[in-house]
Amino acid sequence: MSDPIALISNIRSDDEASYLSALASAMPAENVVLFRQMSAEQRARVQIAIVANPDPANVAALPNLVWVQSLWAGVEQLVTRLVANGPPIVRMIDPEMSRTMAEAVLAWTYYLQRDMPAYLRQQRQGLWHQYAYRKPSTLTVGILGLGSLGTAAAVRLGEAGFKVAGWSRSAKRLPGVQTFSNDDGLITMLRMSDIVVCLVPLTAQTHGLLHAALLSVMKPGAGLINFARGPVVVTDDLLAALDCGHLSHAVLDVFDEEPLAPDARLWQHPQVSVLPHISAPTDFETAAAVIAANVGAYRANGALPCSVDLVLGY
Amino acid sequence: MSDPIALISNIRSDDEASYLSALASAMPAENVVLFRQMSAEQRARVQIAIVANPDPANVAALPNLVWVQSLWAGVEQLVTRLVANGPPIVRMIDPEMSRTMAEAVLAWTYYLQRDMPAYLRQQRQGLWHQYAYRKPSTLTVGILGLGSLGTAAAVRLGEAGFKVAGWSRSAKRLPGVQTFSNDDGLITMLRMSDIVVCLVPLTAQTHGLLHAALLSVMKPGAGLINFARGPVVVTDDLLAALDCGHLSHAVLDVFDEEPLAPDARLWQHPQVSVLPHISAPTDFETAAAVIAANVGAYRANGALPCSVDLVLGY
Numbered sequence: 256m257s258d259p260i261a262l263i264s265n266i267r268s269d270d271e272a273s274y275l276s277a278l279a280s281a282m283p284a285e286n287v288v289l290f291r292q293m294s295a296e297q298r299a300r301v302q303i304a305i306v307a308n309p310d311p312a313n314v315a316a317l318p319n320l321v322w323v324q325s326l327w328a329g330v331e332q333l334v335t336r337l338v339a340n341g342p343p344i345v346r347m348i349d350p351e352m353s354r355t356m357a358e359a360v361l362a363w364t365y366y367l368q369r370d371m372p373a374y375l376r377q378q379r380q381g382l383w384h385q386y387a388y389r390k391p392s393t394l395t396v397g398i399l400g401l402g403s404l405g406t407a408a409a410v411r412l413g414e415a416g417f418k419v420a421g422w423s424r425s426a427k428r429l430p431g432v433q434t435f436s437n438d439d440g441l442i443t444m445l446r447m448s449d450i451v452v453c454l455v456p457l458t459a460q461t462h463g464l465l466h467a468a469l470l471s472v473m474k475p476g477a478g479l480i481n482f483a484r485g486p487v488v489v490t491d492d493l494l495a496a497l498d499c500g501h502l503s504h505a506v507l508d509v510f511d512e513e514p515l516a517p518d519a520r521l522w523q524h525p526q527v528s529v530l531p532h533i534s535a536p537t538d539f540e541t542a543a544a545v546i547a548a549n550v551g552a553y554r555a556n557g558a559l560p561c562s563v564d565l566v567l568g569y
Numbered sequence: 570m571s572d573p574i575a576l577i578s579n580i581r582s583d584d585e586a587s588y589l590s591a592l593a594s595a596m597p598a599e600n601v602v603l604f605r606q607m608s609a610e611q612r613a614r615v616q617i618a619i620v621a622n623p624d625p626a627n628v629a630a631l632p633n634l635v636w637v638q639s640l641w642a643g644v645e646q647l648v649t650r651l652v653a654n655g656p657p658i659v660r661m662i663d664p665e666m667s668r669t670m671a672e673a674v675l676a677w678t679y680y681l682q683r684d685m686p687a688y689l690r691q692q693r694q695g696l697w698h699q700y701a702y703r704k705p706s707t708l709t710v711g712i713l714g715l716g717s718l719g720t721a722a723a724v725r726l727g728e729a730g731f732k733v734a735g736w737s738r739s740a741k742r743l744p745g746v747q748t749f750s751n752d753d754g755l756i757t758m759l760r761m762s763d764i765v766v767c768l769v770p771l772t773a774q775t776h777g778l779l780h781a782a783l784l785s786v787m788k789p790g791a792g793l794i795n796f797a798r799g800p801v802v803v804t805d806d807l808l809a810a811l812d813c814g815h816l817s818h819a820v821l822d823v824f825d826e827e828p829l830a831p832d833a834r835l836w837q838h839p840q841v842s843v844l845p846h847i848s849a850p851t852d853f854e855t856a857a858a859v860i861a862a863n864v865g866a867y868r869a870n871g872a873l874p875c876s877v878d879l880v881l882g883y
Contacts, residue, residue, distance in 0.1 A: 355702070355704075358679070358705070358730075359683070361679070362676075362679035362682075362683050365672075365680075366680070368676075369847075370847075371676075371685075374843075374844055374845070374847075375689065377845070378836055378842065379837075381832075381836045381837075383827075383828035383829060383845045385845050385847050385850070386847070388669070388847065388850045388852075390669075390852075391672070415672075515697060522692055522693075522695045528688075528689070528692065529692045530688055531688070531691070531697045532699070533683075533684075533688075533699050533700070533702065538702075538704075
């Protein structure tokens with residue numbers, strides 16, 4: 256049997272157990288062991304760590320670590336905490352997660368397009384009023400971030416008949432999607448979009464990306480969906496844009512602090528839908544299969560999977 | 570110019586004006602006139618009436634009427650009121666309406682699959698709790714009624730990855746859909762479905778179709794979407810099934826009386842989402858194009874479009 260693989264996680268214990276079981280099934284020839292249950296001798300032999308919200312001290316306690324596999328797509332905390340002389344970090348890029356995220360984007364785009372928040376408000380008031388139906392072909396959905404998740408969402412929205420625009424740091428081309436890059440392109444895309452969907456990674460560049468000045472160039476009455484990371488949107492600026500009637504509604508799945516504090520203003524805001532970070536949960540089985548493929552290639556020929564650029568942060 | 574076509578409607582005046590304008594654009598060689606603005610001489614020359622919720626006396630006041638074109642897909646009131654010695658009734662079958670309805674079915678299927686009602690309840694309580702994600706491939710959506718709307722919905726749900734079952738009065742085959750007919754088939758389909766979608770026409774046979782006994786065979790925790798007609802579901806039986814916890818949630822777009830009475834219990838029920846009959850509004854332009862094609866064929870060679878079977882009721 257190979258040297259053990261360490262699983263270092265700080266997540267719900269039932270999730271941890273599910274990962275451990277899925278990893279064991281996907282890699283029967285490997286020995287995946289919880290870090291906290293490893294002996295010093297075992298730790299010294301670990302080349303690969305699989306991590307979810309790990310304590311950096313635990314990662315540092317593996318002297319022969321060669322690379323780190325994140326269970327999550329978002330690695331901003333790993334990048335911040337493990338950067339100094341750390342081993343390469345591999346993000347979770349799972350086609351099943353892209354599918355799930357694209358589905359979530361379509362589901363909550365329909366939620367806004369079909370005026371579900373307005374009908375739910377009316378219901379509480381016993382009010383029967385029909386809003387004019389808006390065909391997808393008359394609405395533009397603008398996607399911030401065209402990585403694996405943003406690209407999958409763009410394709411799915413296009414298939415559903417929406418006009419799709421997309422913005423990314425570096426210029427990209429996608430069939431059927433009007434793409435933009437750089438600061439001017441960001442403003443152009445925000446101006447034309449009826450619904451804006453955030454799917455950028457959280458980096459130094461995207462921290463606070465959607466602040467008052469950029470929210471103010473959005474279309475009057477536009478909606479916002481944040482499925483990326485809380486700090487990409489400046490919460491107070493978003494609330495101001497909703498309160499003054501410039502934006503109609505925000506669907507937020509991510510927050511500056513999670514869980515969202517019980518006294519946060521967002522919970523009770525009538526133009527905000529709060530979701531508890533559920534847009535695209537990791538699928539234990541498919542994630543384990545992706546990791547098994549990465550580990551298999553490394554064991555076969557020492558090849559490291561494509562890793563995070565620590566300067567770009569993703 | 571041909572003999573005038575009568576538009577007999579009892580709908581919102583702005584909708585009436587939109588229809589009139591769309592019909593004029595779609596049939597520039599025809600003279601579509603509001604019934605109430607017609608002279609007796611004009612009424613005597615009318616062969617075609619286009620109707621939406623018409624007063625039967627007005628239809629009877631057209632002595633040379635050959636056929637009636639409904640602006641709506643649901644014709645249960647026309648069938649009831651105009652049946653005696655009446656002219657053939659042609660339903661609105663508009664591919665754009667099928668598309669819109671299929672979209673509504675997918676949108677509110679996602680609403681249930683993604684636990685949006687539960688997250689909205691949690692939000693009001695300031696509660697952060699994640700429900701286990703349910704993949705579409707693990708859920709069966711059962712469609713009652715496989716006409717043009719039900720078929721379009723089945724295809725769309727299948728494309729989105731759901732398992733799809735369908736029930737219709739007469740046996741039908743649809744690729745990728747597990748189809749059922751007759752009473753036993755109805756029970757089998759209700760038993761296996763996580764979400765049931767009503768898209769049957771309202772007829773003597775479907776009036777009260779979903780009553781206590783049939784609701785009780787549905788899967789515990791299942792959801793119900795009624796986009797057909799209110800009386801297809803027995804409201805009190807549905808409320809009982811929700812109250813006892815057998816069913817999880819109902820999305821209702823149609824009611825025994827519309828608008829829903831201000832004091833109806835449904836408005837305030839936490840497991841009911843009330844919509845004001847908005848699932849698939851008629852598109853004035855595409856509906857006018859469908860009518861123009863029907864009228865054109867009739868003018869060219871006297872051919873009547875396929876009409877409603879008055880015994881079946883649709």
